[in-house]
Amino acid sequence: MAARTLQEPSARTLQVGSGWRREAADAAAVECLSFTMGESWDRSKVAPADDLWTTRRDGVVRLRVEQTGPGSEPPLTMHQLFRQTVQRYGDRPALATRRDGRWETITYLQYYQDCRAAAKGFLKLGLEPFHGVGIMGFNCMEWFISDIAAIMAGGFAVGIYTTNSPEACQYVADNCEANVLLVENHRQLAKILQVQDQLPHLKAIIQYHDELKEKRPNLYTWKELMQLGSDVQDSLLDEIIASQKANQCCTLIYTSGTTGNSKGVMLSHDNLTWTSKSIGKMLGLDDQEVVVSYLPLSHIAAQIVDIWIPLTFGGMTYFADPDALKGSLVTTLQEARPTSFLGVPRVWEKIQEKMKAAGAKSSLIQRKVAAWAKGIGLHASYSQMNGNNCVPWGYTLANILVFRRVSAALGLDRCTKCITSAAPITKDTLEYFMSLKMPLLEIYGMSECTGPQTVSLPSSFRIMSCGKDLLGCKTRIDKPDEDGNGEICFWGRHIFMGYLNMKEKTEEALDEEGWLHSGDLGKQDQEGFLYITGRIKELIITAGGENIPPIPIEDRVKEEVPIISNAMLIGDKRKFLSMLLTLKCNTDGETGEPQDELTPEAVKLCQQLGSRATRVSDVIGSKDPAVYKAIQEGVERVNRRAVSNAQRVQKWTILSKDFSVLGGELGPTMKLKRPVVSKMYREEIDGFYKE
CATH class of the missing domain: 3.30.300.30 (ANL, C-terminal domain)
Incomplete structure (x- = not known):
């Protein structure tokens, strides 16, 4: 079958379709950006809704706003959040990428302007309301800008795993009715070209890195995208932005399909903005936060940590090289010196394996010193965990000889939050890093709760526990057995809107009261620490x-x-x-x-x-x-x-x-x-x- 020719953008793409809401008429309304604690809500930013869930792409949900406390924060759209940050930190560096051996940065103001330019480019290409903008490639500035620009332009930001087969790419792109797909290079482009004729909603493809190997209709470079919207009026984009509601969907996270077909997890503006603020406050983050982006951005954990938390607090994100997990990550860490670092268990296990291998090549004296120091470090970490701030004898010397050197060698000497999430981690790995005075803080959650549900803190953690409830959220153990084990259920502003076009699956996940059933088994101790003991479906x-x-x-x-x-x-x-x-x-x-x-x-x-x-x-x-x-x-x-x-x-x-x-x-x-x-x-x- 011959490849279908995509429609050329036309003047019609500049018109606001019937799907756009027109409650706010002019750009001046956009500058009435936000509200702070103590101020009344901007009620125009929340659409009336009775139900806690929806599966419709243009649906709205009732927000789970509390009367007091963290759950009572006024709702924000993504654009309101971004504009707040630009007003506070506009001249501050936001993103850093390595080009020709040197780090290049852009400020928050430049970041915002680039997002607007890309959003206008998407509109020029014919992006329709509540249709997907799929992004497939390694972490980079273009990924972030495309994600936010898709939301600004009224579409859905949709990450697609780079490891997906052409068939899996087709499933996601078709399910979200993607109008635009962005791919990193020709290798990813080739996947889309194989299934292009099966994507009836697709209007344009952008290859944002490397030169195009051949010119095709409606295939563009990143430079072309950023210039495409130059004749799109700012007022058009502003009208679309002003019409957006905090309880509307703006991002789709597709599950990895470990138990069946991928599901499109619908996340609202409020899901993203509120969750980022809540976890940031719990972790004590500020505008000095520095992170390194390297984990797949199609996963919610990476989006929250790399995109939304820095954007919320005015922090800075460094992009690792594409071969980060093949050996270059440590070099990036050494140069960026992040203040927090998220690794899935396998990343921490690989670091552990390499450190053990390096240690095995050390002299006998060095191995004995390391073993002595690690014994002290493990004792000190357990003491810290149990609320005892007294350090064992010899700790200062062990810190000078081993702990400081190890953290500096890893580029984690400024890191106060070494985080593990997304999968179970063994006690052996946890104790290994505790022995180096680098306790790994477990965070537990899922895409359906916008990432975190429970969080471990440097001042409050337990080994093999995934922490306590995220501020403003609740955990319930459903139908506990005699040992206190039952299904873990979640409640809070972070609970997703529903699965796109999947009513039955949504009703399976959310009960009549709106509690999200995780499918995980666990129990809580008397202090509120949660322990995962299994998975119902497994x-x-x-x-x-x-x-x-x-x-x-x-x-x-x-x-x-x-x-x-x-x-x-x-x-x-x-x-x-x-x-x-x-x-x-x-x-x-x-x-x-x-x-x-x-x-x-x-x-x-x-x-x-x-x-x-x-x-x-x-x-x-x-x-x-x-x-x-x-x-x-x-x-x-x-x-x-x-x-x-x-x-x-x-x-x-x-x-x-x-x-x-x-x-x-x-x-x-x-x-x-x-x-x-x-x-x-x-x-x-x-x-x-x-x-």
């Missing part, structure tokens, strides 16, 4: 009817056998539990594909066990007695801690390749895609249960 129900959360067992096996990279428990509707295991191996620097070579840490572990294996195939090919014995002994230690015989792992096997995003076993945030793995390794799984 619960294994054995043939004997035993309900077993897999993650705690998988984490214990990985802790007991450090050579293991990933573990997946099997046993749903089966007579006993079994487990798929992968070994720690190197990955391709370009693609992220797992290689056959074991990591230096894994090779060292093999040597300690008496094995000469240096490759995964070495271990599997000979069923290496030393490695297999170590794994079996580790599994047996885990089994001895099992609460019942049904929770004992009876069989296991090592897979020839580690799980990865490229392979499809892991989602973009490194979450395990259990249905995918079960299908891929059906033969191995069935082999466990053959008589």
